[in-house]
Amino acid sequence: MKPELRVTVFSDYICPFCYIGHLRVAKLRDSYNVKINWRFLEIHPDNPPEGRPLSELGYPPRQWQRMMENLEKMAAEEGVELAQRTFTTNSHKALLLAEAGKSAGVQTFNRLNDDLFSAYFLHQQNLGDPEVLRAIARRAGVGDEVVEQAWSDPRYERELQANLREASRLGINGTPAFIIGRRIAAGAVPVSTLRDMAGIADIQLKPSATAGANPG
Numbered sequence: 528m529k530p531e532l533r534v535t536v537f538s539d540y541i542c543p544f545c546y547i548g549h550l551r552v553a554k555l556r557d558s559y560n561v562k563i564n565w566r567f568l569e570i571h572p573d574n575p576p577e578g579r580p581l582s583e584l585g586y587p588p589r590q591w592q593r594m595m596e597n598l599e600k601m602a603a604e605e606g607v608e609l610a611q612r613t614f615t616t617n618s619h620k621a622l623l624l625a626e627a628g629k630s631a632g633v634q635t636f637n638r639l640n641d642d643l644f645s646a647y648f649l650h651q652q653n654l655g656d657p658e659v660l661r662a663i664a665r666r667a668g669v670g671d672e673v674v675e676q677a678w679s680d681p682r683y684e685r686e687l688q689a690n691l692r693e694a695s696r697l698g699i700n701g702t703p704a705f706i707i708g709r710r711i712a713a714g715a716v717p718v719s720t721l722r723d724m725a726g727i728a729d730i731q732l733k734p735s736a737t738a739g740a741n742p743g
Contacts, residue, residue: 532559532725535706537694539570540625540643540654541618543609547601547715548703549644554718555725565629565640566690567622568702571615576655578616601715609648616647616655619687620678624660626686627677628669639667 538545555561602609621643628639642663646652652659664674677683705712707724
């Protein structure tokens with residue numbers, strides 16, 4: 528039986544490095560029964576739902592070039608070919624949908640989570656479009672009533688605000704970020720780093736578990 532590993536991930540569906548991080552944290556399942564607490568942070572709340580050119584994000588050209596070269600290298604390492612995007616979009620409704628989708632069960636949420644990432648980074652779909660999101664949700668097995676609740680029930684807005692406050696408390700100011708045990712890693716860190724964090728967390732938890740404490 529694989530040991531259980533609890534991981535918290537701060538993420539956004541329009542963050543390309545979050546997609547890489549999503550693929551990398553999944554590789555921990557080879558060795559662990561991974562339980563992920565997805566906490567969503569909206570990185571570009573000023574983006575309009577219809578999207579805007581990537582050039583309007585305001586990154587200096589040299590910095591943007593380095594970021595994209597690094598992203599391409601990471602994608603190649605993970606065996607995925609990212610679509611050549613020219614626009615970015617608003618992710619707010621997608622994040623609300625993901626929060627509500629957690630109520631549909633782990634397997635359904637995992638499908639939704641996978642599909643939201645791939646829709647944007649592999650198929651260039653606009654995650655700011657409610658109809659696009661409804662179609663993604665249906666394919667993942669999320670009912671229409673859950674989708675409507677995601678965008679009308681204020682508790683999901685409160686969840687996003689709670690995620691933002693928690694990230695601020697922990698000193699996290701970007702995505703992705705991973706928390707395993709007492710360690711925090713910022714950025715799409717290598718799988719080896721996540722495995723090191725997992726190993727240390729496992730060692731830290733064993734004394735508590737032996738003493739009969741609940742490791743959480």
